Amino acid sequence: MSxxxxxxLGVMSGGKKKxxxxxxVQPNRxxxxxxxxxxxxxxxxxxxxxxxxQGMTLQEAMAEAFDEYLRKRGGKLPEP
Numbered sequence: 001m002s003x004x005x006x007x008x009l010g011v012m013s014g015g016k017k018k019x020x021x022x023x024x025v026q027p028n029r030x031x032x033x034x035x036x037x038x039x040x041x042x043x044x045x046x047x048x049x050x051x052x053x054q055g056m057t058l059q060e061a062m063a064e065a066f067d068e069y070l071r072k073r074g075g076k077l078p079e080p
Contacts, residue, residue, distance in 0.1 A: 035066075 039047075051061035070077055 035062075 047061060048058055051058050054061070056064075067077065069075070
């Protein structure tokens with residue numbers, strides 16, 4: 001059985017059915033929070049390129065960057 005739960009099956013204008021996913025959270029995101037920012041296309045492209053060369057996802061590269069920033073600035077690092 002799937003973890004997916006849909007709260008409501010409604011109807012959009014034009015009679016098309018839609019699924020209201022309000023309240024649904026993907027299992028792998030239940031213990032995480034979104035951190036986002038807006039960067040220039042060149043910064044985005046460079047991050048993706050370097051991460052790819054290292055065999056990392058952008059998510060992994062950003063996690064490494066945040067970890068290094070916290071170490072540098074004396075921030076509290078999360079427990080492993």
